[in-house]
Amino acid sequence: MAAVTTVAASLTVATANQAVAAEAGCKVTYTVSGQWEGGFKADVAVTNLGAAVDGWKLSWEWPSGQQAGNAWNAKVTETDGVVTATNTGHNAKIASQATVKFGFMGTWDHANTAPLAFSLNGVTCVHGGPSRTAMEHTAAMQPGWNLGNTLDATGPDETSWGNPRVTEALLDNVKAQGFKSVRIPVTWSAHLAPDGTIEAEYLARVKEVVRWALARDLYIMLNIHHDSWLWMSKMPTEHDSVLNRFNKMWTQLAGAFTEFGPKLTFESWNEPQFAGSTGKPQEIALNAELNASFHDIVRRSGGNNATRLLVLPTLHTSSEQQYIDPLVEQIRGLNDPNLIATVHSYGYWPFSVNVAGGMRYDATAQQFDTDSFDRVHNSFIARGIPVILGEYGLLGFDRHTGTVEQGEKLKFFEYVGHYARAKKITTMLWDNGQHFDRTMFQWKDPELYAHIKSSWTTRSGTAYTDQVFNAKQSPISAKTIKLNLNGTSFSGLYNGNIALTRGRDYTIDGDQLTLTAAALTRLSGSRTYGVNAVLTARFSQGVPWRFYVITYDTPVLSNVTGTTDKFEIPTNFRGDQLAMLEAKYDDGTFAGPHDWTAFKEFDKAFAPNYTDRLTALKAEFFTNVKDGQRVTLTFHYWSGAKVDYYISKSGSAVTGTTA
Template identity: 70%
Template sequence: MPGLRDTTRTTRGWVRPLASGIVALLAGLGVLAAGGTGAAAGTTAPPTAHGRQATGGAMEQVAAMQPGWNLGNSLDATGSDETSWGNPRITEELLDKVRAQGFKSIRIPVTWGQHQGPAPDHTIDAAYLNRVREVVGWALADGFHVMINVHHDSWQWIANMPADRTGVLSRYNATWKQLAAAFRNHSSRLVFESVNEPQFTGGSGDAHNAELLNELNTSFHRIVRGSGGNNATRLLVLPTLHTSADQARLDELTATFDALDDPNLAATVHYYGYWPFSVNVAGGTRFDATAQKDLTDAFDRVHNTFVAKGVPVILGEYGLLGFDRHTGTVQQGEKLKFFEFLGHYARTKKITTMLWDNGQHFHRTGFRWNDPELFAQIKSSWTTRSGTASTDQVFSARSAAVTDKTITLNLNGTSFAGLRHGSTDLVRGRDYTLQGERLTITASALTRLSGSRAYGTNAVLYARFSRGVPWRIDLVTHDTPILRNATGTTGSFAVPTDFRGDRLATMEAKYADGTNAGPHSWTSYKEFDRAFAPDYSAGVTRLTSDFFAEVRDGARVTLTFHYWSGATVTYHVTKSGTSVTGTTA
């Protein structure tokens, strides 16, 4: 996905391109990638871009692949072993358990480069190829549609194609000749993807990069189709450059489809959200109208360019980029709204979705969801809509009298069915009122449910709707957080923070002259986790070495901490060499 930075790496070494450039962002164009859900099986396919009537087979197969899941950070790991990025060895039981969650397809990313011999043959290590065959066999036996690819090779060696066109193409062709031979007689439910997130270093521009990708995709198609067996008609999946949904990238891939004139092809793109929201930077704390429009624009382009013309589309990866660190980078309620809407809108655009999971979602040995609430929302979105709300947090200050609190429901085509605490239905008119989509919880109900009003969440309510999953509402008692003076170093500095029940949303950083301080100097709002992070159990707010690396020596920086209650607190830090002093405002 195109981005403000070229790439982002997790500690496991995973690399993913990010969102579009700063000029586009400041111009309000946002970050446009792509994604979606599966087409309804049996739908009559419209004419393709080159005037043929699609057979329906590819469309039906891609529809049958909905929904899908990624076995990420295992066989795609760039170390010597599938466990080198921290995940356990893949087991047959794991795939059985994933299938039991309702997934119909599985994308198995595979990185081959470190398991290949030298030129000219680039022979894949037999033991590694057999291991991939074993995992693919387990998945097929489970009834999955299975997609394998050439994964992190894209940036490890394929990216060098501008400088070594002959060498890279030779190695790429050798790789796919071996894979085509190894899997030629496998079930037609096995799908080949030519390359993951193709990108090129040192190309002369978009036209040149498009030419290189077209050469790879065309060569892949020729090799697989010429290898015979089930490969003669196997579904082949071709990506756009960077798996982006920018219209220019879609048009480039369309030209390749037109030239190949093959009904058993599908397109693939990825979608990780509007970049400021996806990583929580530049004040992008909410799944607001801007973030929603980024999604609808991307999915509309994909649908109009491909699906509407009979070419199926697989959203090979989707999620939020902040998940690379942990799933708390984006606030829970805003995260749930993103996934609810993504599943719904992708479904309306008939695009098959494959959730990116590098081990942070489905526990690889415990076989449970690390965030069951998130998966419930994702699973519900495969078939229906769920009601949500403007927030999942209702704050009441302990230092003030309790008053009525109002939130706005997003009915999403459902109807409100009631408000529940535990197994008890609250009473309309006494405990809450509803005017249109404005839900008001009364002061008397808040007082009763909050008990002794200790700081933090005192009670959990669920707004229920006519369909979909309920919407959780935390009743939180808080007061404005208190910060204290501190000293430390640029490598280890923490602001002592008595959060008093509140939660940190974002942080601004400015110099005395009003200019922005720290990383991403185009915005005063810094990136959650990259520049700062709350540690509620330790009672501190940590500022990172990345933040101080881009702070001027000797200049006082004013930090403004924004909390989800609406409270703001200012604080000052000054860097002197590697020493840091922090003082309250």
Template identity: 60%
Template sequence: MTALVIFLGLALIPPGALAADAGSAGGRGGSAPSASSAQATVAAMQPGWNLGNTLDSTGSDETSWGNPRVTRDLLRNIRAQGYNSVRIPVTWSQHQGPAPSYTIDPAYLTRVKEVVDWALAEGLYVLINVHHDSWQWVMNLPTQHDAVLARYTATWNQIASTFRNSSRKLLFESINEPFFEGSSGDAQNAQLMHELNTTFHSLVRRSGGNNATRYLVLPSVRSSPEQARVDELADTFAALNDPNLVATIHYYGFWPFSVNVAGYTRFDATTQQDLTDTFDRLHEVFVARGIPVIIGEYGLLGFDRSTSTIEQGEKLKFFEYLGNQARLRQLTTMLWDNGQHFNRTSFRWNDPSLYRQMRSSWTVASGTAATDQIFVRRGQTPSAATIRLNLNGNSLNSVVHGSRTLVRGQDYTVSGDQLTISAVTLARLTASQQYGVNAVLSLRFSAGVPWDVNVITHDTPVLRNATGSTGSLVIPTAFNGDQLATMEAVYADGTYAGPHNWTSYKEFGAAFSPNYSSGDITLPSAFFNEVRDNSTVTLTFHFWSGATLKYTLTRSGTTVTGTVG
């Protein structure tokens, strides 16, 4: 993954069911593969995980972006989580000497090989690449063609030579998220992408050893799954006519949902259709024609700020749907993890529910629901609450609270896909009247993992007046058990204020950020940088309970005041 953000339109075989070329680390890996071996190998790689923000860091060493030094224990634990492959992104730039040899520091090359060999020894398939070099120097290919191509060739010649006799469970990926500065447009981008991929293919094949038949992974421009980009990549596959090639793209979802902007707070029909269309396209263009596909990175772009940018239940529905659609279309997926998901020292998941949902989706469809929240107003007698279930072909077997199984027909009823929790049950569950989650109901289905529903006691949140600057305005907020979904910003004349001025709904975590422990909402400089001086802005805060609150901002120079209403 790079800092570049692009607006994307974007295996029936169970994990480990197919084994292809089990050659040992450092071994030759056996005879040449048959035409179907690439598909079998990529199927056996499902599911995969990225060792992100480590060997791909652009600092002095693998710890410079905050992750610990890689250990074999980490890779052993990744294997124990059910992963069959690991993508090891590698940035080479800062470890290379000058032209014309562009010699890679031998110590660094040895370290990369050590990590690769550990992963292979743990039984993992491994994918290595040329990573952030894409935006450091490879992007200059249109304006510095010969120099860039010479460096690219020198880089891959050294990598290929180092790993020429490694197991064929090691795959090479030509370049990460490639793009080209100063090109004349799509046609030239396609030509340059083809040149990079074919240059990579030719030099690796010429290097001999296991590289003569090693599986090589080729991306589209920007690793994009857009129709035009995958069609261009398909043309390269046709020209190379090599059965040991694999296509790769990245998928971070429908962009407004992925970053929580423009009011896309839910995994709705539009977001779902974007995913369906993308995976259908990949299957039609590649898989159906015998070319395997690796989704080399997937996740949500909002995770770059915080994994709470997307509401928990909506996040889980996205990952559930993605995993199942990938399985049905025989696409291998590799989770992008820059250290935010699997803790690399404790070897535990920071969000166990997310891992549980992902792992289930590798083999079966789990039931979900329209929401994972039931709000009960404090001090009032609750009404019964109805939630629409997404059964995914399953049936609801039980509803459990703690160690108690609720009684069907008494505590709850089910009619078709409608689950209703009785008013009496909700009153009992919220008897403490403490703000926030009072109980968690576990919906148990006939297959897959449970769906947890939080029963929440709340009152309408309360905002307070504040004074600050265009550097930051902190709005004291009593959330009263509620949570913020999104925020709108509109000038007095009705036009949209703040960044992304094509929508009134601002980007969660970028234009505004709630802090529930300190009780405030912060509007950072990124918001005020795009607010006119001497202006009045009306903010509308939308909360998950359905509450909406108005707040007025007045900017004069660098001074900002905020008032309720």
């Protein structure tokens, strides 16, 4: 009994000045020294970091249902998955800083995951394992995946935003896709008592999910998420109350998760933002204050938290230099080797949401990503500070993945994955349920996933377009397409598994692929509207690139009347697809939302419905349309066709005509 008191007391008396409270307590190194089908041998080393003990008891839980058997240098018993190893007569005493070792035989079935936490005489130990620098640890987290719109839902339950409850099967399948880490965003607001106490049931649920993930050898990044805009953004005008609440939350979280080993990282908060500030300098200072307080609370909580990797965001998790520089300065000032910086990236905004003519992943859009990752690498990584791209994707995906055309989307993900890898940035795909189906455990867009996965290790060839249009009312002619070889070499063109013949069906001249008129005529068959054939270009490495051979004619729109809440233009797309919409008044000024550009935002201001053959102008479009003034709409299609259409609004009534 005295031994328990001694060790526990050594943890309790830690003061605010003891930045490395882990000096009091214990450390365990657990090693599987041999494994075979159904069995294994484990060696355990227990180092006493506190006062000397006389009589010890080490306990742990099995994360994968293993069972302990015969032991040496310890007596091992097991009840309901909890293992207890106690000293033998000759090794009961462990001096301060001394180590005792024992071993045992065990059995396993589906997995043999190392225990996640140990306790010595009731005190949680620092988890052992391979010693890694922050840079090595961050690299080992590549690639990562976000459990989005689940535990970060602002409603009362993790299903509030339409995703199912997290299951062990989901985490099994996420790992099977090749992900090494999972970011678990958590919004705590709906689960806080007025005094800031976190609801015990919800905290236990988050711990359960974290435990499941760690049991699968996944690295985890846990944070405070939408609290950032729900209440933390009020810090400029409610400084003390926000800071106190934030501090109380992290005090509770640090205590609740201290038992978990180093594969769990903490992220202070998501996408820092403030309302009612005096300007960016104040916002940068407030973000730094919260980051510093988070760092201090976690480090002082001791145990595994004394050296746990902590993730600090820039203001807005932006990669702009004005926000990077203050975080570089703060991290260097904290003089803590176990810190990681984080930024987010959703690409060049006009392309990311498809507005202002940003329909293609062109040189401008690509340069945006190049510059962003260069700044992050040169500012942080080149100075020895690792970086996690905590979220990346396209903002248009918040509505659906069709906002950006398929081929342009694939080029974005191929390049972002490649360049982040080149700059040693760990990436975590944002997935709010629109990518990996959490019930069927399948990718909703397997081609997209193939490009994402390939980018983790290599480059893939792409092309200027993935669409080859042939007008039905015209003879078919040869089509030339520029290939983006991306360091690969072209190896062949296929229709299914049938190789097309070079020289007869296509020619290659450097990066120029030309499909012959004869081949396109054969592939187009009876020339029905839509996709007639799918060709696949294969390269020396990476994922093949698809070309859709499409028969089309210029779409035909019809007159219609409607309201600002529901205005749908009958459209015979005739095989074509809508790319952009321009809206102008007769005097040439811009109509509709985003009045600084003629080109409106895809799916937010307008959207095609190919099934019902309609083109909808959404209510948001009409909020910025003047009564009584004719608006010329110019619909741009991927074939290159353009069609003018005219609308006028009177109150909530809208009339549309072709002339």
